[in-house]
Amino acid sequence: MEVDTQFVKDVIELGGETLKKCYQCATCSVICPLSPEDAPFPRKEMIWAQWGLKDKLIKDGDIWLCHQCNDCSEYCPRGAKPGEVLGAIRAKVIQELAFPSFFAKILMKPAGIVVYFAIPIILTLLYLSIASPKIPEGEIVLGNFIPHQHVELAGFLVGGWALLVAAIGAYRFWTGINSTVSKVYEYKLGENAELEAVKASPRFIECLFWSVIDILKHSRFAECGTARYRYFAHFMIFWGFLVLGAATLGDIYYLYILGVEELALPITDPAKILGNIGAILLVAGSFWAIVARFRNEKVGYGTYFDWLFLGTIFAVGVTGVCIEALRYAGSVATYYMYLIHLILVFTLLAYAPYSKFAHLIYRTLAYTWAKSVGREPQQ
Ligand code: SF4
Ligand code: SF4
Numbered sequence: 001m002e003v004d005t006q007f008v009k010d011v012i013e014l015g016g017e018t019l020k021k022c023y024q025c026a027t028c029s030v031i032c033p034l035s036p037e038d039a040p041f042p043r044k045e046m047i048w049a050q051w052g053l054k055d056k057l058i059k060d061g062d063i064w065l066c067h068q069c070n071d072c073s074e075y076c077p078r079g080a081k082p083g084e085v086l087g088a089i090r091a092k093v094i095q096e097l098a099f100p101s102f103f104a105k106i107l108m109k110p111a112g113i114v115v116y117f118a119i120p121i122i123l124t125l126l127y128l129s130i131a132s133p134k135i136p137e138g139e140i141v142l143g144n145f146i147p148h149q150h151v152e153l154a155g156f157l158v159g160g161w162a163l164l165v166a167a168i169g170a171y172r173f174w175t176g177i178n179s180t181v182s183k184v185y186e187y188k189l190g191e192n193a194e195l196e197a198v199k200a201s202p203r204f205i206e207c208l209f210w211s212v213i214d215i216l217k218h219s220r221f222a223e224c225g226t227a228r229y230r231y232f233a234h235f236m237i238f239w240g241f242l243v244l245g246a247a248t249l250g251d252i253y254y255l256y257i258l259g260v261e262e263l264a265l266p267i268t269d270p271a272k273i274l275g276n277i278g279a280i281l282l283v284a285g286s287f288w289a290i291v292a293r294f295r296n297e298k299v300g301y302g303t304y305f306d307w308l309f310l311g312t313i314f315a316v317g318v319t320g321v322c323i324e325a326l327r328y329a330g331s332v333a334t335y336y337m338y339l340i341h342l343i344l345v346f347t348l349l350a351y352a353p354y355s356k357f358a359h360l361i362y363r364t365l366a367y368t369w370a371k372s373v374g375r376e377p378q379q
Contacts, residue, residue: 001056002054002055003052004053005052006052007054008050008051010092010095011049011092012088014091014108014305015084015085015088015302015305016049016085016087016088016089018080018081018085019046019085019088020050020080021080022043022047022076022078024046027075028072028073028076029042029043029044031072031074031075032066033069033071033225033377034067034220034377035062036375036377036378038375039062041062041063041086042062042066042085042086044062045057045062045063046082046085049089059177061177061365061366061370061375063089063090063093064362064363064366064367066090067220067221067223068084068086069223069224069228070083071083071224087302090359090362091108091303094169094353094354094355094358094362095108097358098354099165099353104354107354108354110304113308116308116351119346119350121343124339124343131146131150133146139330140334140335141262141264142263142323142327142334143262143264145335146338146342148255148262155349158346158349161350162351162352165353165354166353166358169353169361170361170362173365174365177369203372207368207371208364210371211364211371212364214367215367218238229292233285233286235285236281236282236284236288237281237285237286237289237313240281240317241278243277244275244278245278246274246278247272250271250274251263251271264327279317279321280321282313282316282320286313286314287314289310305355305356309356309357310356312344312347312355313348315344316348320341322337322341323338
């Protein structure tokens with residue numbers, strides 16, 4: 001076993017400052033509604049993190065089965081807040097799996113906020129200086145300011161980059177968790193009437209399918225007790241993104257299939273309706289999560305890593321709603337709001353594999369892995 005003291009310091013810095021209070025009573029593992037009976041979490045993760053066993057934690061699928069409901073933190077007799085420590089471990093693991101990992105380290109530090117905004121602002125200024133768009137007079141038409149095709153192209157490039165980095169992280173994670181020894185085995189009668197261990201079949205596609213269904217329904221999140229709000233807030237944010245994704249597909253259909261030049265759609269248009277529903281879900285869900293963090297002291301305020309992501313989602317939703325309101329009001333401020341919105345969308349998309357967004361990839365894979373090896377929650 002290799003001990004990495006820097007790993008411990010990093011986990012503490014990322015929000016796991018209560019880590020060393022744990023004295024291994026295992027109350028948390030008994031309380032956790034999502035932990036399996038066999039080698040339950042989060043007790044073992046607490047001691048691995050105390051000892052700096054980075055290698056074990058990077059390859060630990062269990063940390064992604066936790067939804068930070070904080071039931072365990074509520075009952076921990078030492079105030080070690082295992083729910084939050086697990087959150088800090090996940091942030092550290094995102095850093096380690098990301099490519100390049102030094103970039104993730106920069107973005108996760110509060111001082112990294114400069115880089116976080118500097119990159120999209122510089123790129124936007126570069127675009128403005130090259131394309132020299134003018135604020136159009138008369139009716140507010142965003143496509144007359146920045147052509148939608150330019151925005152879509154930038155979206156494809158940034159999205160492509162995010163997907164590539166996400167794929168590298170996913171590959172590292174999947175090979176890591178599959179190299180662990182915590183597999184569940186089935187037994188069959190061998191040739192000499194002896195029991196032989198059979199590695200559980202991976203059944204990847206089937207397990208992935210049921211994992212996606214679980215995630216769409218948020219069935220595991222529904223087990224949350226102490227931080228019940230997380231289920232509703234997360235559900236709204238998650239579905240807000242999905243509905244906005246559907247609205248974007250609608251826009252692409254108009255632009256590239258129907259050949260529509262401008263997307264100033266009427267409020268009754270199906271793509272516009274979807275866009276508005278998505279925006280409402282995003283703003284309401286993120287606002288709920290922000291308020292709940294202040295009001296529910298048992299859950300904790302969260303870390304810089306949490307706040308940056310939550311704040312960005314909220315800002316993206318609010319600026320999106322403002323664009324529409326300003327456009328209907330006929331204000332030229334719509335164009336400036338549009339630029340701010342695009343910068344925020346860039347941060348959400350381009351930094352997805354380095355932010356809390358990466359949970360989506362790792363958690364989906366961890367669910368799939370857990371199903372394939374039979375790691376289901378204890379009854
Ligand atoms: S985190 Fe708390 S409840 Fe869990 S083993 Fe440590 S002291 Fe016990
Ligand atoms: S935060 Fe909730 S899901 Fe995570 S380990 Fe604690 S009790 Fe289990």
